[in-house]
Amino acid sequence: MQNKDSIGYMLQHDYLFPWLTIEKNILLGQHIRGTSTELSQRKALRWLERFGLDDKRQEHPQALSGGMRQRVALARTLATEPALMLLDEPFSALDQQTKLKLEDLVSDTLKTEKKTAILVTHDISEAIAMSDRVVLFTARPGRVAQIFSIPQELRDLSPFETRQHPDFQCQFQLIWKELERCDT
Numbered sequence: 320m321q322n323k324d325s326i327g328y329m330l331q332h333d334y335l336f337p338w339l340t341i342e343k344n345i346l347l348g349q350h351i352r353g354t355s356t357e358l359s360q361r362k363a364l365r366w367l368e369r370f371g372l373d374d375k376r377q378e379h380p381q382a383l384s385g386g387m388r389q390r391v392a393l394a395r396t397l398a399t400e401p402a403l404m405l406l407d408e409p410f411s412a413l414d415q416q417t418k419l420k421l422e423d424l425v426s427d428t429l430k431t432e433k434k435t436a437i438l439v440t441h442d443i444s445e446a447i448a449m450s451d452r453v454v455l456f457t458a459r460p461g462r463v464a465q466i467f468s469i470p471q472e473l474r475d476l477s478p479f480e481t482r483q484h485p486d487f488q489c490q491f492q493l494i495w496k497e498l499e500r501c502d503t
Contacts, residue, residue: 325352327401329425331408333392335380341367341391342376348399363398370394370424386417393425397432404429404436410445422449422478443498447490448478455494457501464501467494 335344345363349355367373370390380388389409396404409425410418426449429436440446446453451474453467469490473481481487 325399325401325403327396327399327404329389329392329396329404329406329409331411333380333388335388335391335395337380340377340379341372341383344380344391345395345398348395352399354399359398359400362400363394366394366397367391369428384417385413386421389413389417389421390424393428397428402435404434406436406438408440409438411440411442419479425449426478443491443494444482444487445478447473447487447494448481450474453494455497455501465497467497 335341336347339347342364345367346355346360349359349363364373364376367376370393372387372390372394375383375387375391380391383391392409406425410421413421422445428434438446438449440449443453447469450469452469455464455467456462457464467490470486473484473486473490476484
């Protein structure tokens with residue numbers, strides 16, 4: 320059963336506990352919240368299978384690459400079945416290739432699971448590729464400067480495909496110009 324009041328966090332750093340196995344890291348949120356059952360544990364560990372990490376269950380975080388660690392962090396976030404996910408620059412510490420692959424994985428997972436997420440990023444391309452709407456904030460104090468709706472034809476694509484679409488550059492320039500205007 321999904322807790323409608325729950326919020327899941329996926330941060331820039333994975334914050335996996337190095338002394339715990341991957342399996343125990345993923346199940347930690349359930350134990351803390353007191354929602355751990357045999358069924359909920361099985362559901363949580365299925366995320367490892369979906370993300371290609373089932374063979375890493377008994378490994379410790381230091382044995383994994385940065386991309387693998389972020390996939391574990393995503394699985395840990397999803398394990399508590401949050402109603403809302405906050406993604407705070409979850410790809411910024413990764414190399415470009417890993418970042419693009421993980422964006423596709425996260426986007427596909429959010430769409431498949433019908434999850435609502437708020438993505439915080441300084442990367443305009445990432446914001447366009449991953450979002451339905453982009454909310455541009457002013458500098459201090461942070462206030463909403465403008466909200467951009469991403470066209471449906473871009474939203475229907477994977478983040479990687481979105482970047483290749485002819486309308487992508489138009490969206491980028493639109494947001495860039497507003498960002499420049501806000502900085503002056």
